[in-house]
Amino acid sequence: MITRFETYLRTHTSLSDEDIERIASAAMPRSLRRNELLLQQDQVCRYKTFIINGLLRTFGRVADGSEYILQFSPENSWALDAESYDRETPSVFNIAAVEQSELLLWNKADFDRLLTDIPELQALSRQLISRSNYSSRQRLFTALSATSEEKYEDFTRTFPHLLARLPLHLIAAYLGISLKTLTRIRHAQLHR
Amino acid sequence: MITRFETYLRTHTSLSDEDIERIASAAMPRSLRRNELLLQQDQVCRYKTFIINGLLRTFGRVADGSEYILQFSPENSWALDAESYDRETPSVFNIAAVEQSELLLWNKADFDRLLTDIPELQALSRQLISRSNYSSRQRLFTALSATSEEKYEDFTRTFPHLLARLPLHLIAAYLGISLKTLTRIRHAQLHR
DNA sequence: TAGAAATATGGTCAAATGACCACTTTTCCC
């Protein structure tokens, strides 16, 4: 289980075996059942989370109770509410499991120490943050400018591997369109 | 002119006079007329830019030529395409002046040196990047979840000082709605 | 394995939105 994480580190960095071992051993394993929450809004996000297998979603709720998804985090990726984690303030978002998932958690104190002690982990961390920021910027632009159909096509292009694992209403919540609109788009694409 | 930037640094950091002087003297002044471009898509973003006065917009174009605005940068803020600047790759976005503007530019080599030499500048830089990321995340959520009217109200709440300086079609391009819809919202709010 | 819950699709209707056009007022710049 932890081996998967070690493999991830080995393929994404050139960290020494000792460092990898040190990072991995600071983690707490956790599993999440389908729909179980990892982080609830109004709580502080206390952990940096690596997904070993399964699939998480980060989402927010609006006044009427409906949910909109900011991000999906499949195996070999990370999940956290960065603002809440960094500033130790209550989160406005939630993180929950879409599928039964296996996770590794680090609390902030431990992870910060690893970051200061292991420069290459810091480099990886920065790289991940940057990439995530570039892609949210791109996503914001798509959200502003694309039609519903373009948004769906963009999604299928960008995350082909997630398509089959997600119920349509979650894809709709990610695209910011109604389930009805999404079904219509799919229907129209069939007859072409 | 450069004094304004020095004042900015003094109120946002506790940098020494020497450091402030060093940072300021590495900058190139530049002015931009209304609608003049600072960065054009397909070009590499070579400068970190501080806005002394005036107002910039960062925007992208879609196939049909219409524009959508990612960000406004008024005086005492910064503008750049982070992804293009960091990776020295062609930008997909443009930056242009909404009003006649006075800027300070640093090229990457110079600014990187300042960052390594002056830890507190690095701290400020990190803080600015983080804040910008938190707010784009929040903005993405609004773009996904809010109605046109809610988006406009959110905008007036968040940027009351920009309202009077911006023509409506630029606000519409920022909200990702048509000018017509924006006019309708304003019309409806009058009769209430 | 049976019942319950989740999922996918479709129909209908009303509301929201955008495209296109016209007109007036304001602002800009030569």
Place this chain on the structure above:
DNA sequence: GGGAAAAGTGGTCATTTGACCATATTTCTA
């Protein structure tokens, strides 16, 4: 100062979208 461009508003109509409802199918789980 004056002509041109930009900005703001409004009308109309077609399209898109969402809300609500129903139903068939699949999946989950007790």
